[in-house]
Amino acid sequence: MSAQSVENDVMIQTTDVEKWFGSLHVLQGISVTIKKGEVVVIFGPSGSGKSTFIRTLNRLEEHHRGEIVVDGTVLDNDVRNIETIRSEIGMVFQQFNLFPHKSVIDNVAMAPRLVRKMSKTEADELAMSMLELVKIPEQAYKFPGQLSGGQQQRVAIARALAMRPKIMMFDEPTSALDPEMIAEVLDVMIDLAKSGMTMIVVTHEMGFAREVADRLLMFDEGKIVEEGTPDKMFDNPQHDRTKEFLSRVL
């Protein structure tokens, strides 16, 4: 691979990203390069900074030092850059965060209409095709409150996908779900990963990681302690913290 094509393949590059919450140093120099089509799973104990890290990538949290470049756009205080980056990164939250006052289809069609300036018919069509992708087109005219947790999370995925993002981020997408609903959400995510979407997933679903992840990052105390392929990480972890943590979640 030539240097040029490697350059073009990079979707996200962070260099020495640091962040503090007051005096708490939550991110202590995170440098990561994520290539197009790569599926990266981030795991680690709670408070290790993994959620905070992915939230800095679309400016839900501001980083204090270091550089973040998303698809060639430098994330700084320029509102236009922030908007560009946000419209390229789809995000799925632990608590779904669907808009309760809007029907399912309106939840999905809203951002394409407001941000991409689509007409109502166009946006509704797009929304329906996204709902088909997550296998719940029949719920289109219900309200979020009438759906199960698993269905709500799939609507949230459809809502993010409707913006046609280049990258999808998942922040513990199955942690708030009842066990029997986790599979339906993971299935959608596996399909998405296999379709070639660039994905960053914070999760402790190690089965999912083993099946689709290209790379695993183990976070602890604001640092990446260890990274590698699923095989290497699961079968032959190097770092004591990784061994200890995996022995508890596997």
Add this chain to the structure above:
Amino acid sequence: MTEPTTSSELRPVEDQSFATWVKVNLFSPWYNSVLTVVGAVMVILLLKVAIPFLLTAQWAAVTTNIQILLVGQYPSEELWRVGAGVLPMPFIVGAAWGVWGSMMRTFSVILIVASVLTVISSFFGDSMTPGFVLWFAVSPVLVLLGYTVGRRSFIGPRHVLIGWFLFLMLTLFLLRGFGEDSAMPYVSTSRWGGLLVTILIAQVGIAIVLPLGIVLALARQSNLWFFKAAALVYIEILRATPLLALLFLMLIVSPMFLPDITTPDRLMLAFIAIVMNNSAYMAENIRGGLQSVSKGQIEAAEALGMRGRHVTLFIILPQAIRATIPAIVGQFIILFKDTAVIALVGLLDLLGAAYAIILGQDAWRTADLEVFLFVAAVYWIFTYGMSSVSAGVEKRMRAGAD
């Protein structure tokens, strides 16, 4: 989600006999028996006073002066303008019933019943003009007509609201009139009065107070210090000032500072005082709603690339208003009742008209109780209608939630 089982076989059969009901609800345990007896004695004592009064009451004090109670000193020869101006109201109430369903039903039914009762009572006296009776005869028909229109699928809440705004504008124009020589000569607001003024202040007040409250609440949360400070000062000063004090300030003190050539419209000044006072409270109600919207909602919208004003307009505000509807309607009810305070600065609203009748005419000086009872009943009917709307909204929201 699974439906809860509602099989009637599982439900225990209840003993519905009257004797059992009385025993369980009124006489057990022993202290309930005491309360029941005390309550019964009080009801009997009250009826002993109330029944003879109601039978011998001088209701003529109300029927003879019904014009003053309803429209104040509006010139008799121009009364058609009041009738025409207010005529769209039953239609709009009916349309709102058609669009929003059961939560507007109580209001519509009250309007129909009140109209029918008025028409019936017109047969027992000659104090009401034919035009007046005709208005109340037409109004139930208009309510039902409005309902039929409101039921149509292409008529939505937006149309009702626009219709209501247009109706208010039209009514104000009709009542005010134009030049001296025109077909509709100018009628000074000093001659407007009675229920007409009460209802107008309440409706125009509601139409202004809600948007103003929203703007103030948003300004108070703004990142721009000037808006934030201005809203804060406005809200804190007006919330800490009694409405009556503000009213005196507006009507008595403010003319001293205005140039002599302008004669301030006293009704307008009173209206402004009511709006200022209520908008400060409204802003605080809405601010509570704004704070109740979870951070996750804002993050989800931002993560989708939505801009700040879109997030406020389409995500935060709708949820904030939904969460505060009971408080908003409560504020509307307070505003409606607040209008009575303007009687204390000599304006002839419904309560002011009652004062004018009792104090102004020797014949009715002893009929004060009758007149005030009538006034209280009218206030009660409107506020009851409003709180039934509020209850309906809450019921509907519970059905939509979780």
